[in-house]
Amino acid sequence: MxxxxxxxxxxxxxxxxxxxxxxxTVLRVALRLGKPLLLxxxxxxxxxxxxKALARVLEAxxxxxxxxxxxxxxxxxxxxxxxxxxxxxRTLEAAHTAGADAMDQLFGPEFLVRRPLLEAIDNDDARxxxxxxxxIDRADDEFEAFLLxxxxxxxxxxxxxxxxxxRRRPVVLxxxxxxxxxxxxxxxxxxxxxxxxxxLEREVAIVTLRVPDASERLARQAxxxxxxxxxxxxxxTPGVAETIDWVEALVSLGETELRPDxxxxxxxAVVKYHEDLERVREAxxxxxxxxxxxxxxxxRHAR
Amino acid sequence: MSGPAAxxxxxxxxxxxxxxxxxxxxxxxxxxALAGVDLGxxxxxxWALRCTLCxxxxxxxxxxxxxxxxxxxxxxPVEAVPEPxxxxxxGEPEGDDAGTTRALEPPPARDxxxxxxxxxxxxxxxxxxxxxxxxxxxxxxxxxxxARKLIERIARALPLRQSRRMEAAASGRRVDMRxxxxxxxxxxxxxxxxxxxxxxxxxxxxxxxxxxxxxxxxYTRPLITFAQAAVSTRRSVEAFTFGTRVxxxxxxxxxxxxxxxISRAADAVPDWAGGTRxxxxxxxxxxxxxxxxxxxxxxxxxxxxxxxxxxPSLLASQMAILHRAAHTVAWVNPLxxxxxxxxxxxxMAAALPWVDVFLPGHSLSALADLVGVLETLGGRHNRTRGxxxxxx
Numbered sequence: 001m002x003x004x005x006x007x008x009x010x011x012x013x014x015x016x017x018x019x020x021x022x023x024x025t026v027l028r029v030a031l032r033l034g035k036p037l038l039l040x041x042x043x044x045x046x047x048x049x050x051x052k053a054l055a056r057v058l059e060a061x062x063x064x065x066x067x068x069x070x071x072x073x074x075x076x077x078x079x080x081x082x083x084x085x086x087x088x089x090r091t092l093e094a095a096h097t098a099g100a101d102a103m104d105q106l107f108g109p110e111f112l113v114r115r116p117l118l119e120a121i122d123n124d125d126a127r128x129x130x131x132x133x134x135x136i137d138r139a140d141d142e143f144e145a146f147l148l149x150x151x152x153x154x155x156x157x158x159x160x161x162x163x164x165x166x167r168r169r170p171v172v173l174x175x176x177x178x179x180x181x182x183x184x185x186x187x188x189x190x191x192x193x194x195x196x197x198x199x200l201e202r203e204v205a206i207v208t209l210r211v212p213d214a215s216e217r218l219a220r221q222a223x224x225x226x227x228x229x230x231x232x233x234x235x236x237t238p239g240v241a242e243t244i245d246w247v248e249a250l251v252s253l254g255e256t257e258l259r260p261d262x263x264x265x266x267x268x269a270v271v272k273y274h275e276d277l278e279r280v281r282e283a284x285x286x287x288x289x290x291x292x293x294x295x296x297x298x299x300r301h302a303r
Numbered sequence: 304m305s306g307p308a309a310x311x312x313x314x315x316x317x318x319x320x321x322x323x324x325x326x327x328x329x330x331x332x333x334x335x336a337l338a339g340v341d342l343g344x345x346x347x348x349x350w351a352l353r354c355t356l357c358x359x360x361x362x363x364x365x366x367x368x369x370x371x372x373x374x375x376x377x378x379x380p381v382e383a384v385p386e387p388x389x390x391x392x393x394g395e396p397e398g399d400d401a402g403t404t405r406a407l408e409p410p411p412a413r414d415x416x417x418x419x420x421x422x423x424x425x426x427x428x429x430x431x432x433x434x435x436x437x438x439x440x441x442x443x444x445x446x447x448x449x450a451r452k453l454i455e456r457i458a459r460a461l462p463l464r465q466s467r468r469m470e471a472a473a474s475g476r477r478v479d480m481r482x483x484x485x486x487x488x489x490x491x492x493x494x495x496x497x498x499x500x501x502x503x504x505x506x507x508x509x510x511x512x513x514x515x516x517x518x519x520x521x522y523t524r525p526l527i528t529f530a531q532a533a534v535s536t537r538r539s540v541e542a543f544t545f546g547t548r549v550x551x552x553x554x555x556x557x558x559x560x561x562x563x564x565i566s567r568a569a570d571a572v573p574d575w576a577g578g579t580r581x582x583x584x585x586x587x588x589x590x591x592x593x594x595x596x597x598x599x600x601x602x603x604x605x606x607x608x609x610x611x612x613x614x615p616s617l618l619a620s621q622m623a624i625l626h627r628a629a630h631t632v633a634w635v636n637p638l639x640x641x642x643x644x645x646x647x648x649x650x651m652a653a654a655l656p657w658v659d660v661f662l663p664g665h666s667l668s669a670l671a672d673l674v675g676v677l678e679t680l681g682g683r684h685n686r687t688r689g690x691x692x693x694x695x
Contacts, residue, residue, distance in 0.1 A: 021346055021347075021350070022346075022350045022353075025340060025346070025347050025350035025351060025354075026350055026351075026353075026354040028339060028340070029336040029339055029340070029350070029351050029354055029355070030354070032335070032336070032338075032339040033332055033335050033336060033339075035332065037354070038358070040360060069468075070468040070469075072468060072469075080480075080481065080484075082480035082481065082483075082484050083480075085484055086484060086487070086494070089487065089488075093491055103488075137596075140468065140505075141538050142468075177595065177596070178360065178595060179595050179596030179597060179599075180596070180597065181553070181554070184324065184358075187358040187359070188326060188328060188329065188358070190358070191332070191336075191354040191355055192353075192354055192357060192358040192359070193353075193354050194360050194363060233590075235590075235594050235624075236594070275624075
């Protein structure tokens with residue numbers, strides 16, 4: 001088990017990640033129970049960021065396994081360096097030194113290509129690493145079943161070498177965009193947390209934390225604007241990640257508050273589909289901007 | 304076990320009764336989680352319990368409601384309850400299949416009738432022949448029972464596609480280094496014999512969207528049997544029903560016993576034999592599941608007579624979205640089994656430009672035709688299609 005972090009929200013904030021009470025409590029529980037945590041939520045709400053920030057807080061290595069369709073053991077766990085093996089055989093042959101121990105070496109650690117899961121289990125780190133299994137919903141059933149086995153006893157068997165087990169269990173985070181239902185057995189192994197879009201106040205806080213150059217006024221207006229876009233029935237709802245990107249873009253353009261023409265030019269940072277762009281323009285960029293500036297927003301300078 | 308633990312067991316029971324799967328391991332985790340939080344802080348207790356006892360987005364609402372009750376009851380006296388009884392581990396949620404089946408009456412017990420669809424005896428095969436072209440509309444419980452085996456067999460033949468996953472092969476273009484090296488050891492390190500890898504074939508994800516409105520009622524039972532057979536044999540098949548709203552039925556339809564699966568499904572669907580708003584339903588599907596990835600590269604099978612009560616332009620725009628995401632959009636319209644049928648209903652006409660395969664599916668042989676046509680579109684089929692599909 002990892003050293004307890006009492007004020008995990010504060011520690012994460014120090015790493016520029018603003019966790020709400022729920023996430024902070026859940027992370028504490030996960031570290032305490034030593035169980036994997038499954039994070040679900042729309043794209044762009046900061047699921048992957050949690051793992052990165054947590055690794056920094058724990059001063060641990062982050063090992064990331066990005067899942068995709070067709071991922072298998074050779075990509076996730078280990079593989080052999082076949083080209084080197086082949087060369088090795090030929091060298092032995094040329095030197096007429098091939099013996100039994102040479103064959104053993106052929107399938108020794110030297111020729112083993114260690115992939116993220118093996119790295120996470122067979123580690124010598126001073127602190128247990130943080131293993132991020134990203135977008136598990138993209139992998140297929142077989143891979144899920146394999147992971148399930150791995151997560152239950154944190155050991156793997158490499159036929160040529162033997163069984164390797166984790167001396168110190170990694171802290172495991174899994175993320176899913178919920179494109180498909182994960183297997184119940186996998187869910188039973190994990191704690192579960194749903195990350196939703198943040199409230200306006202929280203989003204403003206996140207943006208000012210992540211883009212220190214942005215004025216609080218710009219952050220507030222941008223967050224209010226994005227919140228309205230989320231209400232517009234767009235295909236891909238913008239997440240906090242989009243708000244951050246957008247504010248960064250606005251700051252780099254020297255903007256200090258939302259202006260309809262600049263908003264229109266930079267809208268691509270907020271909505272990523274052509275239909276969504278049209279949907280936003282249909283709703284009227286100037287109207288959305290003035291609503292975002294709203295009565296609460298302080299500055300309504302004419303430019 | 305102490306007081307809080309006993310109350311958690313109680314809470315777990317309430318969750319299970321409401322359909323949230325909670326096992327003994329989760330209860331144990333919940334107890335462990337509570338030990339690490341401030342019990343005086345309502346929010347901490349809430350999160351500690353939610354992350355251990357609720358593992359599904361859809362269940363959060365139920366959890367929240369029951370948590371309120373839990374807190375209220377927790378204010379009462381603490382009673383000592385012994386260890387959770389073993390039934391907790393495997394106990395089936397009570398009342399799971401006790402519900403009524405409303406629109407879908409399952410056929411009576413099977414054992415008093417011959418398994419006609421097996422087709423091994425004279426009586427059986429003649430029944431099969433008679434059934435093949437009989438319109439589902441004319442089916443009684445007896446025909447349905449007899450046809451079930453055939454429906455299941457047809458459903459299992461749904462098409463495959465190339466997976467990104469590789470498998471060993473005797474020949475091909477990609478060398479399997481691992482096997483080649485192993486074989487080279489027999490020939491002093493010379494890779495004389497080579498192993499290959501090729502893309503594995505896997506079932507293409509198939510999504511059924513079943514219209515269960517009143518006008519489809521005569522076809523609902525056989526077609527939902529078709530979907531059930533497909534769902535229960537493959538994990539890559541999803542089923543939804545729609546009428547006035549969309550319900551995901553995959554979990555309800557999974558399981559080996561079709562009668563129980565269908566009655567579970569019947570309990571889960573709130574809008575049997577009601578009105579139809581196809582466009583709005585498709586939108587709900589696209590927004591809730593399709594765009595998130597369920598429709599991507601999938602074989603979509605819409606089963607509907609195309610009677611749209613809503614706005615046909617919404618139907619058209621949603622079909623366009625679906626068509627862009629999916630590999631193939633098939634529309635099964637039982638009315639099209641009649642040679643005089645013309646797709647003039649407003650909804651059907653609006654949807655057709657976005658349909659790749661349009662077939663009736665009103666009888667067993669029509670279903671078999673459907674699967675046959677879909678198979679020719681599967682596999683190596685590349686998508687370079689514009690809006691106008693087969694039917695345009």
